[in-house]
Amino acid sequence: MTRSGMLRDAVIAIVALAVLVAIPFVFTKPSLRDFLIYVMAYGLLAMSLNLLVGLTGLVSFGHAAFFVSGAYMFGLLMQSGNVSIPVAMLITVAGTAMLALVIGAICVRLKEIYFSFITLAFQMFIHSIILTWVSLTGGDQGLRGGIPRPPFLGIDLGNSVALYIFCACVFMICIVVMRQIWQSPFGYTLRLIRDNPNRANYLGVDIIRMKLGIFVIAGAMASVAGMLLALFVSGAYPEFGFWTTSGEAIFMIMLGSSQLFIGPIIGAILLRLLEHFVSIYTEYHGLVLGLVILAIVLGLRRGVADFVVEWIERRKAARAPATTEHTACAKEGAL
């Protein structure tokens, strides 16, 4: 069963990647590629945050700290001109993981809302460092002059289709990694912590270390998201690490679902589509977006994806009342 779960996820991932890669050849409009890269970057940020929020029950308000650190580390490494893109990516992931380790070591000792606050405080701290350390970061102007994309292994990311395909591959690799974490014994142990940390402690789970572990992983994943965005906009900006960016990631999770693995991606697509269209038709997009959020929260009281899934299941249940719970659970690995 476990082998087959992995196999099936791998097949799904390959098919999804194939579809993603095929899109620019079927629909050649560059704006669709842009939209998808954007969704992938922010979706990855939301997905990585959901490892904390949905899987472990840690509501971080400061996740964008790692998003911005990924963008800047990567941008600075590439601007230094000494490393190739894959090497810079690996160094950035490792560097951000170290940063997350240091910050996490302090944060994970706090519980509930206090955890949220201290992550927020660290994020604001990092944001203000970026603003003040002008000689390195360019301050509020961001990393200027563009991020070079030297060809590696015959791949030239200066070509926008190549860039898109590269982003899609990196994105899918991260999704597969997170999926594996989500379904691994590690992931289930995190669910114990989410549901009842005290009980988990009395089952021999080292809560602090587990939380720190997932904090570091989530931070590293967020740095990949930051790199994708930096590659796409060819720059890095302090706004990437402002609290509103963390906020957006949270809204993506909430809009989609925190309990379905792909919920945050759905949320990212929804939020981006919504913003895209509303801001075309009115400059008062805040008003519209606000009303839509209120309607969803007060009307559905759960994420849109949660709602759709429940609705489908209710209909299924109505059609086939004989479905036993056991078969339902056998499919558990599916999402």
Next chain:
Amino acid sequence: MTKTTKGISRRRVLKGAGAVAGLAVFGTPHIAGAQAKVIKIALPTILSGRVAILGTSSRSAVQLAFNQLNDAGGINGRKFEVVDRDSKGRPDEAAKVTRDLVNNDGCEIVIDGEASSGSFAVHEVVRDLGILCLHTCSETSSLTADPKQFGKNVFRCARQGIHDAVAGGSYAAKIAKEKGLKKWATCSPDYAYGRDNTAEFLQYAKVFEPSIEVVDQLWPKLFAPDYTESITKLLQVKPQAVYSALWGGDLVAFIEQSNLYRLFANTAYFSGGLGDPPILSAIKNLPVGLNTAYRYNKTFPNSPENTAFNDAYVKVAPNEPTNWAWQNYAAAQFIIEALRRTNASTDSSVLAKEIAGMTVKQPFGGSGITMRESDHTIINYPVAWGKTQSKAPWVTDYVDTEWSKILEFEKQWKKEKGYA
């Protein structure tokens, strides 16, 4: 965690739904480009949040220019449409919105109404796309002065920090000499623009009047609502003159709060940002005799064309023209003139060739504003300092600075910076 049934079907349904939505959106191409008569101008800018006025005044000016053109019959039978979009002040959003406007909405010319970091983000996009772009709001010198930033089809139609610094320095030095102002302090927002602007102002003030001594420098946060601690600090330090790069709503608050302490009773004040009419009229008790750089004024240059612009603008815009308004209007004039000369060609490099080195006569510059060919930025635009008075038009006694002098020091500055 809802855990009743979970099947592969769910994933397929959700993924599918998302994909369908996405494709439905982007799959149907907007009819744009060659078939359409309308030429679309993209205007990514900031329309929400604290600096929304930057976007709204930019938009009003660009729309005014192209509406006037359309009313006059367009060019070669072609009409123009301005497509603006809010970046919310986020650089990544600015980049994305710009790409969208070009790739999806079919815009063929970009007027970049982004400030600060947003303009650098747009800069990368337009260099990447090779499309014609005029930056209209960023005053950061390096955007065009740094040769690394050069883009064949990219221009800046906005005032530039270094020009203002030379003009401000020489003006301040003159007053300092006359009145014996030796002890200076600064109070500017703590971010790259505020720091650069202040440093450059002081540098040239000292060049022109070496006896100036800086006794303190205060750096309140950008968008700080309250400046009391900076103001009381200034009261302690007792400088004879204060320079400030504060702008916008921050400046309004700073002046009103300083009034409470009567700060300007004994201290001369030099401001880089006070000259915008919406700021001047927002301040309820505008002290008389504050020194400010020109941002925009309907009486300067005192020409019928400028008055006409002002009158036309206030009819369509929610507020008086700002510095951003004239810059955007001027940018539109460059584009329109280039379109005229090329019979409404939309080939970016053809247009860019025309704009490089072009001079537009009206309505802001005396002998016309020139887009310098070498670094794609404007010169000969109004650079002047004046003094405040208690009623509209708020600032008078503008003192012009010779452009020859500005250019001379700019050349030197470029050498120092390694830009030339």
Next chain:
Amino acid sequence: MNLEALFSCLSSSACAVTQVSTALIIGMLLFMVASGLSLIFGVLGVINFAHGAFYMAGAYIAFFTYQATSSFLAAFLAGAAGVGLIGVIFERFVISKVYGKDILMQLLVCYAVILIFDDLVKMVAGPEYKMMGMPEVFALPPLELAGGFVPAYYVFMIGASLVIGLGLWLAIEKTRMGKIVRALAINPQMVGALGINTTLLYAAVFGIGSALAGVAGALAAPTRTLTPGMGLSILIESFIVTVIGGMGSIVGALIAALLIGFTRAFGAIGFPLFVDGMMFGMMAIVLIIKPSGLLGREVTR
């Protein structure tokens, strides 16, 4: 870092008076905002992320009332009452629907409200800067006190905040209604069982907490620029205050607000570059050592 300047300031009465008053000016206004936030959290267990938007609403309501009536008193009362009403409506129709849901739901609806308010303000008042202007009554030269200067309006502002803060404290600690509210914070079922309409009480507490933000907005309107989005920075600062002081504690909010005020006023003299760092630092240290804040009680919701 310039400790010498700090010491010489402290030893000169003129400087000390001016800077202490600066600390109070910054601190008391912050206290007004933070106390409302803290009250709402203490009783309802809700973190009102929309509090900054309420502050903005208070400032704009005061601004328009002042334009219409030229009376600062009317502007002040309208700001407080108007935002109080907005608070009650918000509580009844929006936030009460997500009581007991996780904090993310609350965050989401508050974010929605911030977006809506910012755009409404932009629609109604325009995107440009607004300034209410100093009312005639306060158009006096600054008061001189032992060589230091304190503007007349700020004396009023500090006094008004103190009176309101004291009134709030007395109401909570010394009245029957205050007792009920405190009981409500600890055991709502019990209060409900006593035949008290808890729904009404929740709305009232939320309204009062919001009104405090409105008061702060109205008090700030004569000296601060009004723009859409102006609530953001004060929201962040008042969060720092409530976290340091302890969520739910009014006295804690006062102490923390003054702490921030003094840090900023004297930091400007002694260590201007580290003021922000100090504020975050204090918050981080408090969170690490005593997560519930200086005077907060552990909350498990």
Next chain:
Amino acid sequence: MMLSVQNLDKRFGGVHATRNVSIDFPAGSLTAIIGPNGAGKTTFFNLISGAFRPNSGKVIFDGQDIVGKSSLEIVRLGMMRAFQVAEIFPSLTVNEALTAAVISHQRKSWTFMSRFPVPEAQTSAEEIIELLGLEDKADTLSRNLSHGDQKLLDIGLALAMQPKVLLLDEPTAGMGPDERWRMIGKVQHLWSVKKMTVLFIEHDMDIVFKIAQQIHVLKYGAVLATGTADEIRRNQDVIDAYLGTDHHLSEAIGET
């Protein structure tokens, strides 16, 4: 001696919650801790399981003093507990929760590369489910279980850790009379199968007298009496302590 408590003392401010308690628990014993409300029974469990740190005294568990060790370390040494109010994982199924607990016991919580549930853990979890008699409900969400089944699951979670010592805080709390007997029957069965040392707190004297090998009576934090069911029944101190406070005991004594 599996567990030996020596001169254990704990104060909370002015309250002397545990007073110089010394009790030995032989390996494989089944011992009841009883006492009136507020006697300090749960505090006693909290002290030996590392939730609270005693002011003085020793807790010798399997040959080593565990005072000062964290609750996590103590758990890993093999002392497990179940709680008065069932502490479970609401959003996991019975099977998932038990499997995850087994994985924790096998120290495989940090496994990333394999998929949950790993077969070895799954097997152990299924054994426990069978032992508890929860086969029908293996795939039910924990939060949808009946009260009694939740308490059973709580104990099952502890069993997943292969405990040497198991502390049960009122396993029958909140149950009806029939259910109580079913529950305690299961506890006794588990004890005999698993050969653990079991300590349990219980209010129902009938149950205590029926199954406990040894009974320790706490009152005001101190040991009032120790002995077998018969000895306790006859102990005048115990009768005095319970008279007026708990008629059930006197009834229970009277009945026999």
